[in-house]
Structures are given as structure tokens and as C-alpha cells.
Amino acid sequence: MAxxxxxxxxxxxxxxxxxxxATDAEPxxxxxxxxxxxxxxxxxxxxxQVLLIRWAGAQRLPxxxxxxxxxxFTEVVKVFASLLLLRLESHSFADMRRQMSEHFxxxxxxVLKAAVPSLVYTVxxxxxxxxxxxxxxxxxxxxxxxxxLTTAGIGVCMLGKPLTRTKWASLYMLCIGVALIQWPKNIxxxxxxxxxxxxxxxxxxxxxxxxxxxxxxxxxVLLACVTSGFAGxxxxxxxxxxxxxxxxxxxxxxxxxxxxxxxxAVAQDGEMIKRDGLLQxxxxxxxxxxxxxxxxxxxxxxxxxYAGATLGCFSTALSIILxxxxxxxxxxxxVPDDMFLFGTTLSVAATLxxxxxxxxxxxxxxxxxxxxxxxxxxxxxxx
Numbered sequence: 001m002a003x004x005x006x007x008x009x010x011x012x013x014x015x016x017x018x019x020x021x022a023t024d025a026e027p028x029x030x031x032x033x034x035x036x037x038x039x040x041x042x043x044x045x046x047x048x049q050v051l052l053i054r055w056a057g058a059q060r061l062p063x064x065x066x067x068x069x070x071x072x073f074t075e076v077v078k079v080f081a082s083l084l085l086l087r088l089e090s091h092s093f094a095d096m097r098r099q100m101s102e103h104f105x106x107x108x109x110x111v112l113k114a115a116v117p118s119l120v121y122t123v124x125x126x127x128x129x130x131x132x133x134x135x136x137x138x139x140x141x142x143x144x145x146x147x148x149l150t151t152a153g154i155g156v157c158m159l160g161k162p163l164t165r166t167k168w169a170s171l172y173m174l175c176i177g178v179a180l181i182q183w184p185k186n187i188x189x190x191x192x193x194x195x196x197x198x199x200x201x202x203x204x205x206x207x208x209x210x211x212x213x214x215x216x217x218x219x220x221v222l223l224a225c226v227t228s229g230f231a232g233x234x235x236x237x238x239x240x241x242x243x244x245x246x247x248x249x250x251x252x253x254x255x256x257x258x259x260x261x262x263x264x265a266v267a268q269d270g271e272m273i274k275r276d277g278l279l280q281x282x283x284x285x286x287x288x289x290x291x292x293x294x295x296x297x298x299x300x301x302x303x304x305x306y307a308g309a310t311l312g313c314f315s316t317a318l319s320i321i322l323x324x325x326x327x328x329x330x331x332x333x334x335v336p337d338d339m340f341l342f343g344t345t346l347s348v349a350a351t352l353x354x355x356x357x358x359x360x361x362x363x364x365x366x367x368x369x370x371x372x373x374x375x376x377x378x379x380x381x382x383x
Contacts, residue, residue: 039315042299046319049292050137051326054333056285057133065281066269067129070290071122072261072278077294079254085298086247103244104252111252113238117231118256122264124231125293127224134217136334138324138344142181143221145316145347148354149174150229158233170353177346180339250298317348 056065090096104111131140149171155161163171239249265273272280324344327334336344 038299043315043318043322045292045296045299046141046315047322047326049289049296050132050141050323051331052285052289052292053129053132054137054327054331056283056289058331058333059283059285061281061283063276063281065283065286066265066272066278068126068261068265068268069273069278070129070286070293071125072258072265073290074125074293075118075122075254075257075261077290078298079251079258081294081298082247082250082254086245086251089245089247099245099248100251103248110242110244114249114252115256115260117234117238118253119260120227120231120234121253122257122260124224124227125261126264126268127220127227131217131220131224134213134220137327137331138320138334138336139181139340140217140221141320141323142340142344142347143178143218144225145174145320145351146178146222147225147228147232148351150225151232152229152354154229154233155236159237164357166357167354170350173346173353174350177343177350180343180346183339316351320344320348 086099087093087096090099128144135143152163152167152171156163235249235253239246242249265278324334324336328336
């Protein structure tokens with residue numbers, strides 16, 4: 001990856017020897033620091049991914065494109081992009097071949113382990129496409145923040161990672177925010193029964209909560225969050241037990257993902273593919289969706305490398321706001337209400353709180369307040 005950055009005329013950190021500010025120099029491209037470029041790119045990609053899927057689904061063509069084939073082609077593009085980045089990271093083609101041989105042929109057991117997250121991610125991507133058919137882009141994106149909850153829970157179980165009180169509090173806040181967003185909007189609560197023990201009278205209310213496109217979309221997002229959390233923790237565990245670079249792993253994931261994606265496409269839409277082909281209903285919009293999804297993971301890696309997980313939290317918050325604005329302005333398929341705004345505010349705050357913790361100004365003021373109270377009590381006791 002270092003060579004890939006240098007090929008973009010990155011400003012090296014030691015290029016200004018003798019300059020007092022040389023130690024503060026950061027990698028940049030065209031005078032812009034890479035951490036800000038990666039922040040902007042990931043924010044745009046996160047919002048663009050859900051908006052493009054909605055936009056592609058809204059086009060009026062004789063035949064609708066198959067989301068299962070889009071998932072397959074996304075994995076294929078990931079393989080070629082990862083191979084290109086692996087070549088840029090390697091010193092030569094010989095070095096690239098040596099790494100490929102070492103991590104593909106000499107250690108087949110490790111390669112097979114990559115099949116597990118590839119299968120899970122294939123299911124997750126299909127669930128994401130389905131959820132965006134049932135939910136608006138802003139609602140889907142905010143609900144998808146539940147992956148923080150599922151990832152944290154699975155991380156505690158699989159990796160034994162403890163959570164601080166601040167992180168637990170942020171997870172509870174996230175649950176409340178998601179509940180507010182998912183709460184049904186078209187129910188006349190005054191018309192609902194007042195007696196909780198009348199189960200037959202409560203049946204219409206229960207059906208309103210659990211039926212319809214909103215409930216189906218919520219269930220799809222919930223399952224996508226569970227699969228995302230499991231795959232993320234599984235990959236983290238794999239990376240801790242291997243010397244392979246992230247691009248080698250991405251090639252392995254992409255290869256298995258392509259196989260899994262093709263099998264799912266044939267099983268799910270085999271008759272339609274046999275009749276009209278893999279590319280039925282494809283247009284420039286669908287190609288944009290595939291490209292945006294394929295490069296999303298690469299942007300995440302770039303974000304972690306040059307900006308860190310802290311700025312990644314801000315990217316998530318900014319992308320939610322950007323998605324709401326663009327969806328309401330351009331797609332015009334979303335009108336926020338008070339419940340959504342309050343739930344989104346809680347969800348964004350929970351995301352920032354989970355990643356960044358409680359702001360220092362709050363903890364500092366609390367410590368100062370406790371210190372002043374202690375001094376006051378000591379003063380009273382000495383009187």
C-alpha cells in the first residue's frame with residue numbers, strides 16, 4: 001500500500017529535513033491530507049451506496065435487474081481491485097507471485113477459512129438490497145447502525161473483549177434510537193384497547209407492528225447487522241492469526257464471495273438468468289451501484305490506515321446526515337418526522353459515544369465539580 005500511495009505523489013514525512021514542521025508532515029495528495037480525502041471519500045461512498053441502490057431500483061426498464069447478480073459482479077470487481085493493490089504493494093511481479101503461492105497453495109487450510117465470512121457477506125449483501133426495496137435510504141442507513149450492537153455482542157462472545165460502561169450506555173441509547181425510528185406511524189393509539197389482558201383485542205395492534213414493508217425491511221436490516229457483526233469479528237480473529245496482508249485476504253474473500261454469489265444467484269433467480277442472462281435490466285445506474293459497493297471496503301481500509309477509527313465515527317455520522325438531505329431533495333421518497341429526527345439524533349450520538357467515548361469537557365467539568373464539593377466539605381469540617 002505504501003507504493004500505491006507514493007505513486008500518487010504523496011508528500012513523505014521526511015521530505016523537509018531541517019524544517020521544524022517536518023515531523024508534523026502527513027501524507028497528502030495534491031496538497032490535501034490523505035486523512036481528509038479518505039474521510040470525504042468514505043462519507044460520500046456510504047451515502048452514495050444506499051442512494052444509488054434506491055436510484056437504480058426506481059428506473060423504468062422492460063426488465064428489472066437482479067440484485068443477486070449485482071452481488072456476484074461486486075465480488076468479481078473486488079478481486080481485480082485487490083489484485084491491483086497487491087501488485088502496487090509488492091516490490092515486483094515475482095514478489096506478488098511468491099505471496100500468492102505462499103498464502104494460497106502452501107496453506108490451504110487458511111484459505112478455506114476465508115470461505116466462512118465470504119458466505120456470510122454474500123447473504124448480508126443480498127439482505128441489504130432487499131431492505132432498500134422496503135425502506136427509504138435514510139431509515140435503512142440509520143437502522144443499519146445496529147451493526148455496532150451486534151458486532152459488540154459477538155465480539156464479547158468470540159474474542160472475550162470487555163465493554164466499558166460508556167460503551168454499554170451507548171448501545172442502550174442506540175437501541176432506543178432505533179426503536180423510535182421503527183415505531184409505526186399510522187396507528188391510531190386512541191382506538192387501541194386499554195386493557196392489556198384482552199389479547200384478542202390487541203391482535204390488530206400487534207399485526208400493525210409486525211407486518212408491512214417497514215417490518216420486512218427492518219427484519220432484513222436486523223439480519224444484515226447480525227451477519228455483518230459475525231463476519232467482522234471472524235475476520236478480525238483471522239487477521240490476528242495470520243501474516244497475510246489485507247489485500248491477500250481481500251483476494252481470498254473476493255474469490256470465495258464470487259463463487260458464493262454465483263451459487264446464490266443461480267439458486268434464487270436461476271430461471272430468469274437462464275431465460276434473459278446475467279445482465280438483464282443492467283444500465284449505467286446498476287454499474288455505478290456495483291462499482292460503489294466494490295470499492296467501499298477498499299475505502300474503509302484506506303480510512304483506517306490514514307485517518308483512524310476516530311474519524312471513521314464522524315464519517316458515519318456525516319453520511320447519515322448527507323443521506324437524509326439527498327434522499328429528501330433528489331429522490332423525494334422521504335419526509336422526516338419528529339420521531340425520525342429524535343431517533344436519528346440518538347443513534348448518531350450513540351455511534352459517536354461508542355467510538356469516541358464521553359467528551360473530555362464533560363468529564364473534566366464533572367471532576368472539577370466533584371473536587372469543589374470535596375473542598376467545601378473539608379472546609380465545613382474544619383470550621
